[in-house]
Amino acid sequence: MNWITNYVRPKISSLLAPRETPENLWIKCPETGEMVFHKDLEANQQVIPSSGHHMRITAKERLRFFMDEGAYESVELPKVPLDPLKFRDERRYTDRLKDSRAKTGLEDAVLVALGAIEALPIVAAVQDFSFMGGSLGMAAGEAIVTAAEKAVEHHRPLVLFAGSGGARMQEGILSLMQLPRTTVAVEMVKEAGLPYIVVLTNPTTGGVTASYAMLGDVHIAEPGALIGFAGPRVIEQTIREKLPEGFQRSEYLMEHGMVDLVVHRHELKGTIARLLKVLLHREGAAGAVGEVGPLGEPEALRPEAAE
Structure with a gap:
């Protein structure tokens, strides 16, 4: 055993080698x-x-921040065909899916979970924008339908966090068919007499905005979120006019009646819990509704409106 070769040289090499910094x-x-x-x-x-x-935050972070003690039970979702159209552009669709799954740890763009906020049991569905832009395909559509079915089965309110660039082009017409499917699923929840709360995060656009993201009993948006069907650049090019300042942002949409509340992320849990207690006629909820938040609230939900 050579002491210089086996010990001194590796030690010097480690000192001189460039250090990797995250x-x-x-x-x-x-x-x-x-x-x-x-x-x-x-x-x-x-x-x-x-x-x-x-x-932007991941679906798992969202649930950890939102649920009581960060605890929730993930719901197993139905399997769907991976690449029904054998789609390929610069890369194979299957390769894109594989990369997104490795990056996010999710099977697809929507995570469904059972949990509670302020001891109130709920079903939550969260879109993860980091999974192919939160795009709506067959798997995401199945997840929304499953969330609605679980809400009806367990008789719990459904809270959905929307965040998407729209329909998934790699699945063509099959992705567009998720718009009516998810709309029917939302109607199922409403027919069961259960609240459906939608939280619009940055961004919520395309087919998602044209379906389940705009069908809630109450629409809440995070500050500064981009919300709309087509993006502002496309609209400007189409109408050849400059759009107003803050167009399609949460605050602008609340001023124009498209969004009910703009709520800071720290206040989301408490705000949604109070709204659900009102909608479910839970005891002690009426006096707390006025605390919904400084950024705005629907007049019908204010205590004085009920008098």
Whole structure:
């Protein structure tokens, strides 16, 4: 055994070798350019502390922040054909799916879970934008339908977090068929007399906006979220006019009656719990409704409106 070869040389090599530093230790605020330490951002539910900008979060993070004690039970979802159209553009559709599954740890863009908020049992469905832009395909459609069926089966309210770029083009007409299917599923929940609350996150666009994302009993949006069918750039090119400042953003849509509430991520759990108690006629809910939040509330839900 050579001491210099086996010990000294590797030790010197390790000291001289370039050290790898993780690239995601600091996150840049898209609004102000401020650099925020990643652990501080996570502790603040992925909201930039100084600017209040709401960063995108994964479906699993969303459920962890939203459910009581971060505990929830994932619902097993039906399997669907992986590549019914044998679609290929620059890459095979199956390869894109494989990469997204490895990246997110999800089978597809929607995660369905059973849990509780403020001890109130609910069914939650969450779209994850990091899975192929949260696009709506057959698997995501099946997940929404399953969430509705679970809500009816367990007689629980359904809370849906929408975040999507629209229908999944790799599945063609099969993805578009999810619009009427999910619409029927939502009607099933309403016919059972159960509340359906929709939270619109950044972005919510395309076929999702044209179906289940706009059928809620109450529509809540996170601050600054882009919400609409076509994007603002497409609209500007079509009508050849400059759009108003903040067009299609949460605050603009609330002012024009398309969204009921704009609620900070920290307040979502408490706000939705109070709304559900009112809609379910739970005891002690009426006095708490006025605390829905400073960013706005539907007049019909204010205590004085019931008098």
